[in-house]
Amino acid sequence: MKISKRDIKSFIGTNVLRFATIFGLIFLAIFLYTIFSRGGSVISLSFLTEVPKKGMTEGGIYPAIIGTLALTLTSILIAFPIGLFAAIYLVEYAGKNWFVRSIRVAIGTxxxxPSIIFGLFGLTVFVVFFDLGVSILSGALTLAVMVLPYIIKTSEEALKAVPQSFREASIALGANKSRTILKVVLPTAFQSIITGIVVSIGRVAGETAPILFTAATFYTRELPSSFMDEVMALPYHIYALMTEGTNPVKQEPMAYGTAVVLLALVLIVSLVAIIWRYNIRRKKKW
Incomplete structure (x- = not known):
């Protein structure tokens, strides 16, 4: 039996992809085992609901959880509508000229x-120039600016993936352009847009550098009472425990436990988005 070159190439390509997948899964398993084996022992109800005690050698991470949720949700609520509207303009209204090409180059750039540059930008613009101080609002605006290009790009690609025939059919039935976008284009692209938002939430929740100068504090026992308060945050809390602690024997397990909680929060948000997207897809089939 003669084996063709195409069969050989297909066999090699398939096995390379299989090996790469297995290789990635092995490292993912090692990563998860390392984090959970070192941090799982400190996870408890008190760890999740209490404030830090005795210089963060005891107690819990409740203020850091609240701070992370506040920063993440606020930044996404700021960045998502701006990014979506920008993507709609670029896909549906902007022509093909040098100005639009310059915008796309700027978004890609x-x-x-690096995220630390956005941190310095947030410090200069929001903390100092607008005099917002080190606060949730400054940190959220900085994170929103950081994640905005990604939201624009993913939303733009989702809108481009909608077949042009959908738009033409809607207009042929008498709908104007804005109604076509609202009733046809956006619902069709919604699942892909949600996927981009989930990835953005994961990135925002895990960033340390942008909030280092704009929102995070090393230690506090108080919960924020307004958007102008500084807060603890999970990623910065991990950094502080591993680099600035005075009792590494007690603080290192707490750092890994905090990492477990951060991973869990991102996974929960992703799971909720996946379930939401699945329900939308099922309703469309009906």
């Missing part, structure tokens, strides 16, 4: 900027 901003996506590659």
């Amino acid at each position: 901003l996506s590659a900027v």
Whole structure:
């Protein structure tokens, strides 16, 4: 039996992909085992509901959980509508000219900027220039600016994936452009847009550098009472425990426990989004 070159290439390609998948899963398993084995022992109800005690060597991480949720939700609520509207303009209204091309180049460039640069930007603009101080609002605005290019890009790709025939059919039935976008284009692209938002939430929740100068505090026993208060945050709390602690024997397990909680929060948000997207897809089939 003669084996063709195409069969050989297909066999090699399939096995390379299989090996890469197995290789990635092995490292993922090692990563999860390392985090959970070192931090799982400190996870308890008191760890999740109490404030830090004795220089963060005892107690829990409740203020850091609340601070992370406040920063993440506020930044996404700011960035999502701006990013979606920008994507709608670029796909549905903007023409093909040098100005639009410049915008797309700028979005791509901003996506590659290191997060510490956004932290310095937030410090200069929001904390100092607008005099918002080190606060939830300053941190959320900084995170929103950081994640905005990604939201624009993913939303733009989702809108581009909607077949042009859908738009033409809607207009042929008498709908104007804005109604076509609202009733046809956005519902069709919604699942892909939600996927981009979930990834953005994961990135925002895990960032340390942008909130280092704009929102996070090393230690507090108080919960924020307004958007102008500084807060503890899970990623910065991990950094503080591992680098600035005075009792590493007690603080290192707490750092890994905090990492477990952060991973769990991101996974819960992702799971909720997946279930939501599945329900939307099932309703469309009916």
